[in-house]
Amino acid sequence: MTTVPTKRDYSLLGRDAQAAVASGLAAAEWYHTEIPRKQMKELMKREDGPAIRDTAIWLGSMVLFGGLGIWFWGSWFAVPLFLAYGVLYGSASDSRWHECGHGTAFKTMWMNDAVYQIACFMIMRNPVTWRWSHTRHHTDTVIVGRDPEIAVMRPPDLLRLVLNFFGIIDVWHAVIDVVRNAFGVISAAEKTFIPEMERPKAILVARIWLAIYVAATGLSIYLGSILPLMLIGLPRLYGAWHHVLTGLLQHGGLADNVIDHRLNSRTVHMNPVSRFIYWNMNYHVEHHMFPMVPYHALPKLHAMIRHDLPAANPSILDGYREMIPAFIRQLRNEDYFLRRELPPTAKPYREEFHSEPVAAE
Amino acid sequence: MSSNWVEVCAADDIDEEDVIRFDHDGRTFAVYRSPDDEYFATDGLCTHEHIHLADGLVMDDIIECPKHNGRFNYKTGQAKGAPVCVNLRTYPVKVEAGSVFIAIS
Numbered sequence: 351m352t353t354v355p356t357k358r359d360y361s362l363l364g365r366d367a368q369a370a371v372a373s374g375l376a377a378a379e380w381y382h383t384e385i386p387r388k389q390m391k392e393l394m395k396r397e398d399g400p401a402i403r404d405t406a407i408w409l410g411s412m413v414l415f416g417g418l419g420i421w422f423w424g425s426w427f428a429v430p431l432f433l434a435y436g437v438l439y440g441s442a443s444d445s446r447w448h449e450c451g452h453g454t455a456f457k458t459m460w461m462n463d464a465v466y467q468i469a470c471f472m473i474m475r476n477p478v479t480w481r482w483s484h485t486r487h488h489t490d491t492v493i494v495g496r497d498p499e500i501a502v503m504r505p506p507d508l509l510r511l512v513l514n515f516f517g518i519i520d521v522w523h524a525v526i527d528v529v530r531n532a533f534g535v536i537s538a539a540e541k542t543f544i545p546e547m548e549r550p551k552a553i554l555v556a557r558i559w560l561a562i563y564v565a566a567t568g569l570s571i572y573l574g575s576i577l578p579l580m581l582i583g584l585p586r587l588y589g590a591w592h593h594v595l596t597g598l599l600q601h602g603g604l605a606d607n608v609i610d611h612r613l614n615s616r617t618v619h620m621n622p623v624s625r626f627i628y629w630n631m632n633y634h635v636e637h638h639m640f641p642m643v644p645y646h647a648l649p650k651l652h653a654m655i656r657h658d659l660p661a662a663n664p665s666i667l668d669g670y671r672e673m674i675p676a677f678i679r680q681l682r683n684e685d686y687f688l689r690r691e692l693p694p695t696a697k698p699y700r701e702e703f704h705s706e707p708v709a710a711e
Numbered sequence: 712m713s714s715n716w717v718e719v720c721a722a723d724d725i726d727e728e729d730v731i732r733f734d735h736d737g738r739t740f741a742v743y744r745s746p747d748d749e750y751f752a753t754d755g756l757c758t759h760e761h762i763h764l765a766d767g768l769v770m771d772d773i774i775e776c777p778k779h780n781g782r783f784n785y786k787t788g789q790a791k792g793a794p795v796c797v798n799l800r801t802y803p804v805k806v807e808a809g810s811v812f813i814a815i816s
């Protein structure tokens with residue numbers, strides 16, 4: 351007898367959303383590695399120092415590369431300068447949005463909030479909408495119909511993935527969302543995770559952003575030069591590749607509808623430059639298991655719990671070597687996924703929840 | 712509404728600037744010791760989702776929920792912003808003869 355692959359319905363209002371609630375997969379209790387309270391408190395401890403240093407390097411480099419880019423505008427020297435500026439704008443903003451949204455990057459709350467707003471603008475994610483969507487992503491990580499942030503659905507849309515390395519699909523949707531929100535419309539899907547009292551804030555932000563983009567576009571037209579848009583807006587396209595490169599590895603090709611982050615998230619060792627841009631989110635299993643541990647303490651957390659986790663991928667390349675073939679197999683069979691093997695020192699998976707019809711051997 | 716004092720633990724069982732979970736009569740509470748050595752108590756579960764606050768982080772007068780980092784003032788119960796919108800219920804606390812008691816109504 352051949353098994354027919356299960357069609358997934360990713361709509362937040364659809365069949366799988368209802369099924370996840372009915373089966374108890376939604377808002378379930380997730381697996382955690384046990385860590386003594388004393389050590390956990392040490393790991394959770396907040397500091398301002400590391401994030402102030404990193405933010406100064408981040409924004410300072412943007413001023414430097416952007417300034418030199420303007421100076422050399424019109425010559426080939428401007429190309430590498432804008433490539434660097436673009437990655438800092440269109441990729442580093444992704445991890446800053448994320449960490450500051452959790453409120454863990456800085457100890458001082460207003461610093462988290464300020465960097466969160468700046469990063470949200472750059473990555474074109476409404477700070478209100480995305481705070482709530484990310485909350486859901488943590489409650490129901492890769493639960494079909496519940497998680498609004500599943501980057502690669504099954505079967506994978508490979509064209510969409512490639513286009514998103516240049517931000518094309520994401521920005522298209524972001525522009526639609528900004529304009530829609532600016533006109534006061536909150537979509538039915540957004541209403542499933544943004545509480546009513548928060549919606550006016552989302553609309554206000556969209557109006558401010560729209561005004562900024564209209565001003566930058568107007569200035570470009572007035573000057574007869576694309577330069578203002580090379581500094582504001584367009585870097586979200588030409589600098590997006592690094593956050594997509596690292597972000598796809600977070601959950602790509604792994605299990606869905608499970609309640610153990612060791613099965614649906616991936617930790618990957620990366621070079622220091624990528625880790626700076628990505629703010630240590632390469633320790634992704636660790637982040638999902640313990641979201642209150644700040645980015646700068648994740649390497650320590652990793653060392654402490656690695657005995658209970660599947661082996662980390664040694665490099666970005668290694669991650670792609672396992673993920674791309676899995677995407678290709680999922681084109682034919684949506685039920686296929688990569689099963690993360692645990693070391694003998696780890697607590698086993700709860701098989702009653704986590705066995706699926708087709709997994710990698 | 713009448714309330715009765717229930718013994719939670721020895722005062723030293725809670726570290727300074729920390730929290731413990733206390734279950735009683737089918738209910739769960741979080742009992743805190745502030746950095747200036749005062750004791751407080753709130754409902755044990757976050758008002759956002761059913762997560763035990765005792766696994767979270769105490770910073771000054773704030774308890775941060777371990778699931779989505781929602782923050783409450785544990786002295787007043789006030790929710791400090793998204794994703795927590797509903798205040799926590801607080802309970803009177805006293806320390807007598809080296810033990811912590813909370814008044815459960």
Ligand code: FES
Binds near residue numbers: 795
């Ligand atoms: S469960 Fe506490 S903030 Fe979400």
